[in-house]
Amino acid sequence: MSESFDFREVFLNLDLLARGAKLTVLLWSFAFGLGVGLLLGCARMSRARWLSWPAMAYVEIFRNTPVLVQLVWFYYAFPVLTGLQMAAFTAAALASRSTRRPIAPRSGAAASPASRAASGKPVAPSAWAGGC
Amino acid sequence: MRYEWDFSPVFRDVPRLLEGLINTLKLSGASLVGGLIIGLVLALLRLSGRRLLAWPAVAFIEFFRNTPPLVHFFWIFYALPIVSGLTLQPLAAAAIALSVQSGAFFAEIYRAGIVSVERGQWEAGKAIGMSAPTLMRRIILPIALRRTITPLTKRSFELVKTTALAATLAYGELLYQAMVITSKSFRPLELYTTIAVIFFALLFTASQVMRRVEAVAARATR
Numbered sequence: 001m002s003e004s005f006d007f008r009e010v011f012l013n014l015d016l017l018a019r020g021a022k023l024t025v026l027l028w029s030f031a032f033g034l035g036v037g038l039l040l041g042c043a044r045m046s047r048a049r050w051l052s053w054p055a056m057a058y059v060e061i062f063r064n065t066p067v068l069v070q071l072v073w074f075y076y077a078f079p080v081l082t083g084l085q086m087a088a089f090t091a092a093a094l095a096s097r098s099t100r101r102p103i104a105p106r107s108g109a110a111a112s113p114a115s116r117a118a119s120g121k122p123v124a125p126s127a128w129a130g131g132c
Numbered sequence: 133m134r135y136e137w138d139f140s141p142v143f144r145d146v147p148r149l150l151e152g153l154i155n156t157l158k159l160s161g162a163s164l165v166g167g168l169i170i171g172l173v174l175a176l177l178r179l180s181g182r183r184l185l186a187w188p189a190v191a192f193i194e195f196f197r198n199t200p201p202l203v204h205f206f207w208i209f210y211a212l213p214i215v216s217g218l219t220l221q222p223l224a225a226a227a228i229a230l231s232v233q234s235g236a237f238f239a240e241i242y243r244a245g246i247v248s249v250e251r252g253q254w255e256a257g258k259a260i261g262m263s264a265p266t267l268m269r270r271i272i273l274p275i276a277l278r279r280t281i282t283p284l285t286k287r288s289f290e291l292v293k294t295t296a297l298a299a300t301l302a303y304g305e306l307l308y309q310a311m312v313i314t315s316k317s318f319r320p321l322e323l324y325t326t327i328a329v330i331f332f333a334l335l336f337t338a339s340q341v342m343r344r345v346e347a348v349a350a351r352a353t354r
Contacts, residue, residue, distance in 0.1 A: 064289075064335040065328045066296035069307055073328060076320040081135055 023089070030093045070095040141317035142326050145309075152309030153330060159226055159305060160292045166231030167291060168284075171238025176268075178243060189239070196236035201294050204229040209301050222303035226295070234291045241283045245276030281349055285342045289335055296331075306330060 010017070043055035062070065075091040078084070086094075142149070177189035196204070209225040212218060220228070249272050257267035299308035310323040317323070 060336065061332060064332045064339070066293035066307070066331055068296040068299065069324065069328050069331060072307065072311075072320075073324045076314070077324040078321075080321040 027089075027092055027096055031096045067095060135321070137322065138319060139322050139326075141313060141319045142322055144317075145313045148309050148313060149306070149326070149330070152304060152306040152327075153334075155223075155303065156292075156295055156305040159223060159230070159295045159298055159303070162223075162227040163230035163234060163291055163295070164288055166227060167234035167238050170231055170235030171242055174235060174239035175242035175246065178239065179246060193236045193239050196233050197240070201229065201233050202297050202300065204233050205297055205301060222298065222301040226298035226301055226303050230291060230294060230298075234287065234294075237287050237290075238284065241280050241287060242276065244283075245280035246272055248279055249275050278349055278352070281342075281346055285339075285346070289339065292335060292338075293331070 040055050040059060043051045044059060046052045046055075071092060074094045075086070075088065078091070079086065174189050174193055177185045178193065180186055205226060208229045209220065209222065212220070212225075253271055253275065254267065257271050262270070295305055296307045298305050299311065302308065306327045310327045314320045314323045
């Protein structure tokens, strides 16, 4: 019993689907755009423990829990804690920007040869300017 | 605003959460085995050198790598029965979707490992008269697999986290059980925090164990 495909419903609702696609792109740009990952990566590389340990905890917590659990947590549990009811989009943006990105700059920075950071040092006064 | 934490609904329903944990592990295990096998087959097809085999494999891999897993879940659970007349249980649908989806990712990891094996190994194997399948099985794959332990592990953790999506098919894994308990107790904060902690403990422990395994494997190859 195979039913024939009927895509009419898809075409009739193109505007709704387009709105969905717009939100997807918007969320995506939030996840990348806030630069949280870069900051975390730098904090994680820092030699100061009060900076690197919280960054590490943050990274490990969000890397080791499912995104759907984070979404549900931010939308249903977070408001209970703070009394702050947020829009679905805000919750999604919060959850999506917290995932996975943090490690990227760290592994990138760790992967670049030590000589590059060292060569930055004579020119730049701080490790920060040398590329974190 | 002061919030009174109350974990009693969590403790009252421990068996339910345990059942959820077992279901999560069941789905993870089944999809992991399925995904590793599908991935290996796809990688070998892609590297077969025959266009007739390689191109469909490439199309398959790219399709599943570039579409969200939730869409696969819905398609297999809601759309497949209409096309094929085959109705699947939530566990089966989720396991198939996850196996196929992670298989596509595993395939690329295997491929990277196989391609990374030096040409000299191939030539040496051929020189002593090994057939291509034997060469692949005895020489290339063991080297490639040892090199890909780290990315395979990482991807497996992604898989375990993706199992939470099965809650949308009303499969009784951890997140779904938490939703059920929340709907009777109205304690979302405690429940969702608890399962986040469970997932964290599970994956963090596993990642520490795998770090050891990787270190041992790295020492063995030296």
